[in-house]
Amino acid sequence: MKTGVSLVVLTFWLVLANSLKCHKCLNRQGNCSETEVEVCKPGQDSCFFEIKRFTGLNADTAKQGCGRSNYCRHYPGGFRGFLFRRMHCCSTDLCLPVTYHASSEGSKNGVECQSCIGNATECGQNAPSEPCIGTQDTCVQISQRFLPGEGLEPIIKGCGNDSFKDVQVVYQIGNNFAYVDQKVCKGSNCNNRTYSVIPAGDPNGLQCYTCQDTGLGECTRDKLQLLNCTGVMDRCVHVRNQENRSVTIQKGCGTQTMCTAYLEIYHPLIWMDSFAECCKTSFCNRAAGPSAPERLPGMVALALLLARMAWK
Numbered sequence: 001m002k003t004g005v006s007l008v009v010l011t012f013w014l015v016l017a018n019s020l021k022c023h024k025c026l027n028r029q030g031n032c033s034e035t036e037v038e039v040c041k042p043g044q045d046s047c048f049f050e051i052k053r054f055t056g057l058n059a060d061t062a063k064q065g066c067g068r069s070n071y072c073r074h075y076p077g078g079f080r081g082f083l084f085r086r087m088h089c090c091s092t093d094l095c096l097p098v099t100y101h102a103s104s105e106g107s108k109n110g111v112e113c114q115s116c117i118g119n120a121t122e123c124g125q126n127a128p129s130e131p132c133i134g135t136q137d138t139c140v141q142i143s144q145r146f147l148p149g150e151g152l153e154p155i156i157k158g159c160g161n162d163s164f165k166d167v168q169v170v171y172q173i174g175n176n177f178a179y180v181d182q183k184v185c186k187g188s189n190c191n192n193r194t195y196s197v198i199p200a201g202d203p204n205g206l207q208c209y210t211c212q213d214t215g216l217g218e219c220t221r222d223k224l225q226l227l228n229c230t231g232v233m234d235r236c237v238h239v240r241n242q243e244n245r246s247v248t249i250q251k252g253c254g255t256q257t258m259c260t261a262y263l264e265i266y267h268p269l270i271w272m273d274s275f276a277e278c279c280k281t282s283f284c285n286r287a288a289g290p291s292a293p294e295r296l297p298g299m300v301a302l303a304l305l306l307a308r309m310a311w312k
Contacts, residue, residue: 022047030062059158132159171254201231208236
């Protein structure tokens with residue numbers, strides 16, 4: 001019995017001694033202290049260095065830790081909307097797979113905001129804080145719940161300019177409920193709020209057609225399903241392909257902001273080649289398009305987006 005226990009203990013220490021060690025931290029600069037080290041678990045054969053940026057926000061995030069080389073090879077890097085992601089990996093103790101320098105152009109303006117791109121644990125009330133620069137004197141916090149297959153980082157925090165406003169986009173496609181909740185505030189580190197879960201709510205009397213196109217013709221007229229709208233979703237939504245407007249991507253229920261703030265909120269996060277239309281009456285999103293008053297705010301959103309791009 002003692003021999004068996006001794007072998008187990010010996011095996012444990014041999015595994016521990018041979019385990020990979022990696023830096024572990026999350027901040028803007030990408031520099032871990034000497035004590036921020038983790039011993040990798042079985043199957044974690046790489047040290048990763050993940051970089052995330054969001055256009056228009058001073059929210060650059062660098063994260064280090066243990067990972068799997070297979071995930072690193074298949075990491076979904078590049079741009080998705082205004083979000084840029086990249087991952088580098090290496091396989092020796094405390095290795096650094098990339099030389100990283102956080103960009104910072106302009107003078108500090110005296111305001112500090114929590115700065116983080118990640119999940120609710122990483123970017124909670126104790127998220128890292130960074131000084132704001134130039135005209136970025138507004139603290140921004142974006143929390144989101146995506147439709148299946150659209151999921152990116154649920155939390156984005158950082159310094160922004162006055163083009164960022166409080167806005168909430170809520171929508172439902174089929175049985176899937178999603179939202180984007182953007183809040184802004186003035187004052188250092190005021191974007192340390194908790195994340196309230198937005199409920200779908202009770203039926204409000206509006207009914208809309210719903211579908212999610214996957215390339216199999218789910219949005220043809222004979223396959224449309226009916227959806228009872230709930231809560232604050234008081235519009236029927238029709239999301240179309242930007243280049244070929246006869247192609248439907250999604251239909252369902254949503255808030256008016258799904259159209260009026262589409263280019264400011266939803267589009268920068270997803271950047272599908274698409275645009276959204278809204279209408280007010282039941283079953284109105286089966287036809288070719290909404291009434292003119294519902295489409296005009298989209299032009300305002302476009303102007304705001306162009307203004308923001310010009311500022312950059």
